[in-house]
Amino acid sequence: MATPNFYPSSLSGSSEFIEERTLALMKRSCGAVLVGLLFSSAALSMVTARTGWPYWELTSALLLFYLVPAVYAYRYIQKKPEDRQPEQDRRHLTYMIVAIISAWNLVAIDILPTLDSQTRLIAVSIFIVVVYAHCLPFSLFPRQGMALMAFNLLPLSVQLTMLGDESVIAFGLCGIALLFMEFGTYTWLYRKDMSAFRARKARVVAVEPDMSEEGFKRRLVYSIHSNSTPAVMMQAVAAFFLVVTLGAEQSEGMLWSWLLAYLSVQTLRTAGFIAHVDNPKRLRLRDWRILFGLGIVVNQLSWYALLVLFHDIMTGFSLGVVSGMFIVVAVISTVGITSDRLLLYLNSAMCLVPPVLILFSKEEVWSMVSLGMLASISMLIIVENIHRSAVQSQRGKLLQQLTEFRAKEMKVLNGELTDARERLTEVNSNLEQQIEERTEELNYQATHDMLTGLGNRYYFSRMVSDALQEQEEESGGFAVYLLDLDRFKEINDGLGHLAGDGVLKAIADRLSEACSDEVICARWGGDEFVILERREVSARDAEAFAIGLVNDLKRPIELESGPVSLGASVGVALCPEHGKTAEQLLEHADIAVYRAKSYKTGVSVYNEQWGYEAVERLQLVQALGHAIEHDQINIAMQPFVSVESGELTGFEALARWRDTVRDVEISPGTFIPLAEESGLMPAMGRNILRKACETLMRETPDSDLRVAVNISVMQLRQQDFIDDVATILASVGMPASRLELELTESVFAGDVMHIRQVLGTLRDMGVKISIDDFGTGYSSISYLRDFPLDTLKIDQSFVAGLRNGGEGLFSSIVSLAHGLKLSVIVEGVESRNDLDKVLELGGEEIQGFFFSRPIDSRKLGEWLQSHSQHPFTMRRRHLSMAVDNQDKFRLKDS
Structure with a gap:
């Protein structure tokens, strides 16, 4: 039943609820150190009374040191939350406990060899309580808790084993087995604490419980594994009590050996519990139940072995004590397994065997009374109503969880509906304003270039159409400029598109400086820009304006990669001399800009003769293509x-x-x-x-x-x-x-x-x-x-x-x-x-x-x-x- 990795993943530690867990640790430590002080005083008093140990004054000072962590924990509790330092304060408390444990280890090294077996047993028994007082508060931080447990038990176990007394060698090894058993205790306590924190803070999103038959079976199997740790620990305590009760000089070694074997069995069972809790899907449900049942059988056989091996040393009174203890074991062994009918019947039936053996021993009245009590309780345990009650309880918990889940869902849904209603009200109240803003935005996007912020082709065409309409009404004129950048493609290809975009933005900013109410600038497409001068100008004035633009655009443009320079060519078309429609004016401006590029003049005002040259150029291109094709x-x-x-x-x-x-x-x-x-x-x-x-x-x-x-x-x-x-x-x-x-x-x-x-x-x-x-x-x-x-x-x-x-x-x-x-x-x-x-x-x-x-x-x-x-x-x-x-x-x- 051992797991591949004995150290459970559930004890790996987490930063979740770190402040709450530290505060709970401090509260528990206040009571725990006082318990440690009380039982340590009792153990030292008993040792001093029996042996006259001469260092009572020194150990009294050691006992007073318990007040240091108690005061430190109390002061932490009294601090304001913003003044607490959970990591640092928890580390300091751990150092104090380590100091106390170290001091007790030194004391034990000096005391234990001088004690007789009975005194040593009593002292160690009392000290076990002190060990738990030291370590159990740290179940909130299981890695530290298990480390402290090991620091407590391992030196004590090693010292008992090395005393040279064969009768206590197994007693010393029991401490090591107990250490491994505590993994189960820490897993159980840590899960309980974390579940409580999560329920209190409601920080874990609820998952809808599985109400199917298969899901219910999985819950039952998970329940018997997660809730059986207390039963195992109580049986271990009962076993220790029985060994102490039956202790006799001639059988002491055998009794401690039995206890060591029993604790080993319980350690393996604990490992099985942890394995299931860590990963329930590792095995099938049937396999988990079989392993759990084998654990029950081995556990009961261990008790049978105690009865068979040591029956001869049991007197009438001790036999009665053993019978009474079997009653206790029969009761506590059912903790956690009442929801599984088969395992419940198996455990109850095996609990009847010891009293039957005692009956055949023909002992006196104490045995008969014990047998009657055991038989009665065992019969009550196996009553079907117990099982049904446990199953109904599980179903009730499931239904409660389902109800809570549904209620939480409804609460969330109601909150969402409320929020949605409020948002809808707000949206309705602002909808008209948003529509207006969106309409303006769409109008802007429809009429402007997104890169440069200038007007786009549609916007410029509309402005030209408006200018043509005014020209017809007022018999005026205007000028259209088409500007084409020189060497832009080389910059765009050589330095990248981001650099090209930067150049276009800089050019647009310079053109914007030339714009006014009467001068409208726009991006025509690519590296072409258009300008509309909405007033009557002469060809000479238009050419001068265009030359000024070209000279301004020649200034270097600063980019991240360094300054770049490029020129521009401008073609000018005048209305009505060069056209009376937007298409004619733009076409003639395009012919003019081509002329400016070809002759490297920078600026050209359209000439009617160039229209024929453009046609001729087109014909020449077609003739060249034909010549290339025909070699x-x-x-x-x-x-x-x-x-x-x-x-x-x-x-x-x-x-x-x-x-x-x-x-x-x-x-x-x-x-x-x-x-x-x-x-x-x-x-x-x-x-x-x-x-x-x-x-x-x-x-x-x-x-x-x-x-x-x-x-x-x-x-x-x-x-x-x-x-x-x-x-x-x-x-x-x-x-x-x-x-x-x-x-x-x-x-x-x-x-x-x-x-x-x-x-x-x-x-x-x-x-x-x-x-x-x-x-x-x-x-x-x-x-x-x-x-x-x-x-x-x-x-x-x-x-x-x-x-x-x-x-x-x-x-x-x-x-x-x-x-x-x-x-x-x-x-x-x-x-x-x-x-x-x-x-x-x-x-x-x-x-x-x-x-x-x-x-x-x-x-x-x-x-x-x-x-x-x-x-x-x-x-x-x-x-x-x-x-x-x-x-x-x-x-x-x-």
């Missing part, structure tokens, strides 16, 4: 020349498009931005890359010449871009080392982490990476250092600057590139003078019209035949050379 985008190749050797090192592939419908050549400066804006760039870039690789392998299959192809940020963002490059190289049989990808500095304003990863993968494949048009974009030294780059291509504007004294800036760029271990390509060399300047200032490769204009890919073979085998002559001018004839140097074949 009509061609390439031209412009050579790279080595500065040191003058040899050809490779080509740059340049896109070319001739519109076959209109039979005109479209400039790359026109159709490449158009491809990026319309999303056609990835497809066009893929075609150009493929044609460049095919041309190089067709014309120079066995050389080391490379081809450089421009790619856009849009291509790098494609998930399959790396696969496209690898597929094209594999399909034409071209080594990756002969391919160079040229990027503009705009890549540094995009998703830097993703682009760096893509470029790193390409470079690992062997592809070379270069930065084109360096110095015209967003690059910084940190980007040049961190990105996987091979080449830096100096923009032709710096070469043109050499004609006006820009040598210092040019040299700085070359030094920067070399410091970062990057090679330098100089583009835009158009004259002998440009070449001489570049040769003097540095660089590894040169590109420009001076060597060759872009060559149609279909004519590349012819050009190579006349140039590839003859390096260009690179002669530098030196100050020591004669001036004459130096201006005649020109590029020629060697």
Whole structure:
């Protein structure tokens, strides 16, 4: 019947009701220490009277020390609740009790060896009461209580065992068995106390009792386990009393051995009770009842063993005492089990065996009287009415709990209904106000942008409609402005959407400063804002107002990640000159803002001619899409020349498009931005890359010449871009080392982490990476250092600057590139003078019209035949050379 973990979980301790439990501990300790003082005095008086113990004065002082915890506990009770410190005061009280126990252990070490067996038995019996006085108040804190119990009993038990008297060895071990039995007592007391606290405070939510047949059976089984601890403890006391009563010098050892065995049986039964209380579902109900019944049988057999083993030493009087004690045992053994018919009958039937044995012993009248009393009580115990009464009592408790549960539910429900009625009354009284507030809120949400707080598209359209109606009535005019932020997408993608939202809020705040009764600002969508100036203005005034806005928006915006700057483009449409409907005005303002972006003017006032250009642009986009789909985008190749050797090192592939419908050549400066804006760039870039690789392998299959192809940020963002490059190289049989990808500095304003990863993968494949048009974009030294780059291509504007004294800036760029271990390509060399300047200032490769204009890919073979085998002559001018004839140097074949 032992549990897997003897220490029950119900004694694990809890912070629940800590203040109430501490107060109850102090109250119980006041009485308990006085009981300890009384019985300690009795024990010492008895020992002193029998042995003349010489340290009576010292132990008297020890007895007076009992007043210290009593006074301490009383003072705690008298304190105000806010002045109490439960944890600290309980710990101090525990230390005091430990000090008292330690002192008594020292006294016992000195006294016990000097006592005769009878005196020692009486002293120990009295001291057991003192032990309980020390420890039982701490049942409210079972871990501390059991520790104090062990500190009391273990030293005493060990000392009795080690006295050298064989007759008391078992007596000493009984203390250890008693210690383990006390787990049951502490479990029972702790549960009773906690249940009382919970009932008093009503802090545990009531659970509806299970009124089913199975639920009732479980309750009965739980009842016999949870309520049998007192019966076990009383039987243990009766057993101790019997051993003391029957004590004789020749049988003392056997009697204490029997008591040790009996206490061990009760310890196992207690373990079974605890196991069920901790986890009733661990076993089936039938198994729990079987184990409990086995405990009853073993318990009764233990009493039979006492009668059989020690019958010979029982005199007439002692036999009567034993018979009377069996009556007591028969009564108290039924405590807790009256609700179980089978166990009740089993226990009662076994209680009849001892009197029958006594009857057959043919003892005198004392035995006969005892037998009659025992038989009568036993018969009364097994009467069916007892069982029925117990069962009805259990049912009554269940019904009471159900009634209390229902009453509590009804109370809660009534409270909820009352609260609901009050809330409903309050809601009804405020409903009209809430509807008005909600209507205003909905109107605000319907007409305003939630991020910026400005008016939204619907609100602005309504304002424009109102302005048009006033214009018709008063023959006035007004202006519509469409503002589009520059580089917002780069900030939003590069720094994140939260940063983008912060930028939009800051822009909205600045626009709000420009708003008034006559100037209405709104967010049109994304990074577009619209402004309505509800008064007649001239084109010049409108343009001036827009320029002021653009200049104001250029001021840096402070974000958590640091300051950012961005510009804006504004398109202006005037009523009635540029339209008489909201749709026309907004459409024309949109055309104007596109014009401002394309020409980088910042502000544009709508011109009717631009409408035709917009239509033309749409047609051009459609024609470009058709050209890409039908592979009509061609390439031209412009050579790279080595500065040191003058040899050809490779080509740059340049896109070319001739519109076959209109039979005109479209400039790359026109159709490449158009491809990026319309999303056609990835497809066009893929075609150009493929044609460049095919041309190089067709014309120079066995050389080391490379081809450089421009790619856009849009291509790098494609998930399959790396696969496209690898597929094209594999399909034409071209080594990756002969391919160079040229990027503009705009890549540094995009998703830097993703682009760096893509470029790193390409470079690992062997592809070379270069930065084109360096110095015209967003690059910084940190980007040049961190990105996987091979080449830096100096923009032709710096070469043109050499004609006006820009040598210092040019040299700085070359030094920067070399410091970062990057090679330098100089583009835009158009004259002998440009070449001489570049040769003097540095660089590894040169590109420009001076060597060759872009060559149609279909004519590349012819050009190579006349140039590839003859390096260009690179002669530098030196100050020591004669001036004459130096201006005649020109590029020629060697």
